[in-house]
Amino acid sequence: MSLERKIKLEAERDHEFADWMARKVGGEKLRHCLQCGLCSGTCPLSLYMDYTPRRLMYLAREGFKAEVLGSLSIWLCTSCYACAMGCPKQINTTEMMYALKRRAIEEKYYPKHFSVPVMAKQFARMVRQSGRITESWLMMRVLMRSSISSLFGMSRLGLRLFRSRRIGFLPEKIHRRGEIARMMDAVEAARKEFSV
Amino acid sequence: MPEAANPAAAENREAARVGVYVCHCGTNIAGTVDVKSVAEYAAGLPNVVVSREYKYMCSDPGQALIQQDIKEHKLNRIVVASCSPLLHEPTFRRVLDRAGINAFFLQFVNIREHVSWVHTDKEASTAKTRDLVRAAVRRVCLHKPLQKRQVPIDPRVLVVGGGIAGIHAALTMAEAGKEVFLVEREPTIGGHMAMFDKTFPTLDCAACILTPKMTSVGSHPRIKLWTYSEVVSVDGYVGNYKVTVKHKPRYVIDDLCIGCQECIAACVYKDGKTPDEFNQGLSKRKPVYLPFPQAVPQKVVIDPEACIEFKSGKCKKTCVEACGDRHAIDFKQKETFDEIEVGTIILATGFKTFDAKRYPDYGYGRYPEVYTSLEIERLINASGPTGGELTLKNGKKPQSTAIIHCVGSRDHNTNRWCSKVCCMYSLKLAHLVRERTGAEVFNFYLDMRTPGKGYEEFYDRLLDEGVHFVRGLVFEISDFAAHPSEEGKLVLRVEDTLGGFVRRVPVDMVILSVGMEPQADAQDVRRLFNISCATEGWFLERHPKLAPVSTFTEGVYIAGACQGPKDIPESVAQAGAAAAAALALIDAKTVELEPYTASIYEDECCGCKTCVPLCPYGAISFVAEKKKAAVNEVLCKGCGTCVAGCPSGSITQNFFDDAEIFEEIEGVWSHA
C-alpha cells in the first residue's frame, strides 16, 4: 500500500477557466450545474472515464485545468449527445467536450502518440489539403503516428476489406481546392476582427 | 387636455393662496440641502403667501404649524417638501382635512429620497430642490377638490376550492359569524389531502385529521356547501361581487339522499368498469359511486358517461328500486345556476401533479410497477384499492423499492421550480414502504430539502431506518437484465455522485415523486376572477414576502397551493391569513378608494374602443347604447394607461390631468 498526498491548493486553480468555458457554445448554463449526474449516467463511455462528465464539469467550473485537460474522458467522448439531451439545466456537455479537446490539442495536454487527438489533427490536415477524406490513407497516417503495431494488427482486416472491394486507395479531392484555403484565411481574419 | 378644456384652471390659479413648508428632517435633508434658502426663495414665488422651514414637519408641532397658518393666512393650497409620500402624504392630508380644506389641495415634494439621499453636491442639490418646489407650487394651484370614495362591503364570503386551505378558510370565517359559500367542483370536499395515507412529519393519518374539519364544514349553519359546482361568472368590485355558480347534475336529489349506498350495491354492474379517479385509476368504480367513504356531503353521484340508463335508456334501474321510498334518484336532473352576492372571495383551488409520462425514460405507463407517489398513497391507504396492502400487481410484496425525487421539478426541460414537498413525502413513503413490506428502499435524490418544523428530525429518523440514500439523477429505468440477479426486475441506472461511479440498481417497484404544477385551467380561473398568474402559472400574490395572500385585485385573496408549491401547514396558515384579510375588510364595513381614477369626457369619446383592452384591471367597458366607453371608478387603479392610449385625448385622470402635469413640467424648466 502506498500513500498519496491529496490536497488541492488555490494556487493550482485557473481562475478564468470557468469563464472561458461558460463563453463557449452550450456552456451558458455551466454555473447552474447541480451535479445531478444524469450526464455521467447516460454516457455510454463513462464507465471507462477517469473523471465522469459530471465530475469533469465540476472540475472545469472550479478551474482545475490540469486535471480536466489531462483527463482521458475528453478523448473517450464519442459525441453521442445523450448527455446534452437529458441535462436538466440545458448545458450542452458534448460541446463542452469539444471545447476541451480543442484546448487540450492547442496546449498539448495529451501523450504524443495517443491516437484520438492524432486522428483529429490528421483529419483536419487532410480536409485542408484535399477538401475530402480518403479513409484508407487517413487510417494509415493515423496509425503510423500513433501506434505502428496496430497497423500490423489491422492488416488482416485490411486484407479482408481489400478482397471484398470495400477499400479504395484513390485519393478523394474536390475541384476547387483553393476555396478551402481562402475560407480558412477569411475565418482567421474574421476571428481577429470580431474578437472571437 | 388644454387649459381651455379645464375651465377651472385659470380661476384656480388666481384664487390660490399657497403655503410652502420645507422640512429639515433633522440632518437628513438639511445636511445636503440649504433648506433655509429654499424657503426664502419659495416666499418670492407667485401665489405663495407663507413659506417656512422646520426641523421635523411631520411632528405634532410641525403639523400644528400648518394648521395654524391655514387658519390665519386663509391658505387654500399647501406644498410640503420633505420625505417620500409613501410615508407622510396621508399625515399631511389629514392636517388639511382637520384645518377644513380639501385634502387633495396638498402637493408633496420628495426632497429626501429624490435629492438629499442620492446627491452629495450641496449647491446642485439645493438648486434641484428649488426647481422641484417651484414646480410643485405651480402645480398645486391647479389642484381640484377630490373626494375619496367609500364603498360598503357585503359581509358574505365566497371560498372557491374545498381542499384543506379552502376548508380552513371557510371554517375560520364561519366561526367569526360570517356567511360563507364554499364552492368545490368535485362531488366531495377534501382535495388532495383526502387521498393521502399519512402526513409528514408527525405521521398523522390524513383522513383522521381532515375528516373532522370536513364534517364541520358539512354541518356548519353558516356555510353553504356547494359541491360538484363551479363558478361561471364574476362581476363587480371589492365588497360588491355578483357571482354565478353552476351546479352540475348528480342525478341524485341532494336533500333526499342519505348516503346509505344501497344503490351502489344494487347497481346492475356487478363490478366497476370505470377507472376510479380518486384511486388514481388503480381500481374501477361503478357508474353510481361515492368518491370515498368519508366524502362530504355523503351523497352518491351518477356518471352519465358510464351509466347504462343514459347510454341506452334501457336499464333495469335496480338503483331506483334499492332507493325505495326515498326516491332520491332523478335521471332527469339538469344543471342549475345560482347567483350570489359576496363582498370578498378567497381562491384556494390547489394544484395538480406532474404527468410522469413526460419522462418516457422512466417507463411510467409502460412498466406496470412504476407508480407515481399519489398512486402509492392510495395503495397504502386502508380505504384504497388494495385495502392498504402495498403489493405488486401480481399480489406479492415488493422486496425492493426505489423512490425517485424531483420528477418534474428543478428541470429546465419541464418545470424549473422546486416543488418543496417532495423530499418530505419521499421520506414519508420510504418509511411507510419499509413499515408495510420490509422491502429494501432506495431514495434517489439531488438535495435533501427538509426546512420545516420537525422536518430535519424526520430525516434523522429515516437515516436510522436503514434506507439507502443515493445522490444522483436516475436517467433510465429498463427491464433489461445485464446480470442474473436483475432478471424480472426493473433496473435503474444512475451515477452515484457521492460514490463517484455509475450504478445499476434492480428493484421490484419504482415510485416517482412527482412535483406540483398549477391546475390545468389556472389561466381560465384567474381571468374569471380578474387576477394574474406569474410566469410559471401560479396565481400571483401582491408581494411575495409581505403580502402573500393578497392579489392586485381588492377583495380577492389566494391561499394554499394555487399560489405556489407548499405543504399542509403552510396551506393552513395561508388560509387563516386570507380569512383574516377578508375579515379585516368586512369588519371595516366600508373601504375607501383613492380618487386617482380616470374618467371619460363623453363628448370627445369617439367609441374607438382602444382603451377597453388596455386596462389591466378590466375597469373600462363599452356602453353599446351610447357608443362610448365608460370607466368603473371603483375598479380603476389610476395607472394612466388608458389616458395615454386614448387617440382622441378624451380620457382624463383625477390629480393627473394634462394641465397639472404640464404645469409641473413648466415649473421645473422655467427659471423664475
Place this chain on the structure above:
Amino acid sequence: MKYAYYPGCSVNGAYGRGYDQSLRFTFGVLGVEFEELDDWNCCGATSYVSVDDLTSYALAARNLALAERDHRDIVAPCAACYLVLNKTRHYISDYPHIGHVVERALGEIGLSYTGQTQVRHPLDILLNEVGIQAIAQKVKKPLRGLQVAPYYGCQIVRPYATFDDQRKPTSMDKLLAACGAKVVNYPEKTECCGASQKGALSEVGLDRILRLLTSAHAQGAQVIATACPLCQFNLECYQEETGNGQPPITMPILFFTQLIALALGASAREIGLDRSIVPVKQVLASKEIAYA
C-alpha cells in the same frame, strides 16, 4: 422537389458504397429526384470541430451555400454529416458571432447562406415525403419476415431529430415493416456504437460493439439494419474479436437502404451486397429472398 444529394466522405468512399448505391436505387424507383451536390467538401464530422470550431462551421456551411445556390434542400444519409450540417445551420442563426465569421468565409468565395436550405435524412424523406403506402406498393421482393433489428445509432436522432423520437425512434421500423421485414424490438436502437474508439482504445470499443450484437441476437435478429457507415463498420468488421470466450456472434450488418432496395427489386450486386464482409446470401436464402 429535387434534392441536393450529399453523400459525405464515407458513403462516397469504397467502404460505404453500398449505402450510396442502394440509396440511389431506392430513390430512383420511388421517384425521388436528386442530383449529387457539385464539388461538395467534407463536413468535418466530429473530428474537425475538435481542432477548430469556427473553421469547421465554415467548411460545413460551404455545402449549405452551394445547395442554396441551386435552391435545393440537402439529403444527407451519413449520420455525422446529417448532424454537422444541421448543427451548422442552427449555430449560424443562434450565435451571431458564428454567423458573422461564416458569412465572411463564404463571402470570400462568392457564396452566401441565408438559412433557406434545409438538411434532411433519407429516413425522413422516405417516411414523410414518399410515404409507407407508396413504398409498399412498389415492393417486388418482400422481405418475407426477415428478422431485422433496426439500429439508428446516436447522431441521427440526437440532437436534431425533428422527424423522429430521440430515444425510441420508429421511422426505420416502419419503413422496414412496409417492405415485409419483421422488425424485432431492439432496446439498444439508439445506444452509441463507440464510434472510432475501437481504433484508439480497443477494449472500450469492443465492449460497446459486443453489447449491441448480443442484444440484437437475443432479440432474435438475423440482420441488423443501420443508417451510418461508421456504425456499420463497427458492427460488421469486429465480430470475430467480440467473442470474449464465447463463440462470436456473426450476422450480416446492412444499410437500411440496402434492405429497402432489395425489396424494391434490386439485385445484390447493384446495391453492394456482394461486398459484405459477413456473407448475406445464406441469411436471405433462409427466408427465400432472392439474392440475384
